[in-house]
Amino acid sequence: xxxxxxxxxxxxxxxxxxxxxxxxxxxxxxxxxxxxxxxxxxxxxxxxxxxxxxxxxxxxxxxxxxxxxxxxxxxxxxxxxxxxxxxxxxxxxxxxxxxxxxxxxxxxxxxxxxxxxxxxxxxxxxxxxxxxxxxxxxxxxxxxxxxxxxxxxxxxxxxxxxxxxxxxxxxxxx
Numbered sequence: 001x002x003x004x005x006x007x008x009x010x011x012x013x014x015x016x017x018x019x020x021x022x023x024x025x026x027x028x029x030x031x032x033x034x035x036x037x038x039x040x041x042x043x044x045x046x047x048x049x050x051x052x053x054x055x056x057x058x059x060x061x062x063x064x065x066x067x068x069x070x071x072x073x074x075x076x077x078x079x080x081x082x083x084x085x086x087x088x089x090x091x092x093x094x095x096x097x098x099x100x101x102x103x104x105x106x107x108x109x110x111x112x113x114x115x116x117x118x119x120x121x122x123x124x125x126x127x128x129x130x131x132x133x134x135x136x137x138x139x140x141x142x143x144x145x146x147x148x149x150x151x152x153x154x155x156x157x158x159x160x161x162x163x164x165x166x167x168x169x170x171x172x173x174x
Contacts, residue, residue: 032094032095032097033095035094036091036094036095037095039090039091039094040091040095043083043086043087043090043091046083047080047083047087050076050079050080050083051080053072053076054073054076054077054080057069057072057073057076058073061073067130067144067145067148068127068130068131070148070152071123071126071127071130071148071152072127074123074152074155075120075123075124075127078116078119078120078123078155078156078159079116079120081112081115081116081119082112082113082115082116082117082120083116084112084113084116085109085110085111085112085113086113088109089101089106089109089110093106107167111163111167114159114162114163114166115156115159115160115162115163116159117159118158118159118162118163119155119156119158119159119160120159122154122155122156122158122159123152123155125155126151126152126155129144130144
C-alpha cells in the first residue's frame, strides 16, 4: 500500500475540517521517519533523565525530608504521565502514519498529555509559591508543608478538570 492510498484509507471521523482545535498536519511525509527517529531518541533520553532524577531525589529525601524535594517528585511523576502518550501514540504515529488508531482511540490514549501539561504547570506554580513562602511568610510555609499531599492533589485535580472540560467541549489536545 503506497503512501497516498494509506492516507486515503485513514478515516478522520471525529473532526470537522473547519475546526482549528485539532487538525492533521500536512506535508510531513518526506521527513517522517527521520523525525520519528530523532524524536524517539530525545523522548528516551528525557525518560531516562526523569527516572534518574526521580530516584535520586526520592533517595535523598528519604533521609532529609525536604518539602521542596517532595514537590519535585510530584512534578517528576506528573512529567512521566505527560511522557506516556509520547511512547504510546506520538512515536508510533510519527513513524507509521498511525493506520491502527482511530481518532477516538488516539484522543483516549492521549489524555495524559493534557493532564500532565496542566498538572505540571500547577505544580510548578505550587513550587514557586512554596519557595516564596519560605522567605516571606513562614506561617504560610508551615501550612503548605503540613498539607503537602492536599496541595499536590489539588494540582492534579486542576489537570484532570482541564482534561474533562476540554473533552466535554470537543477540544481534544493531542
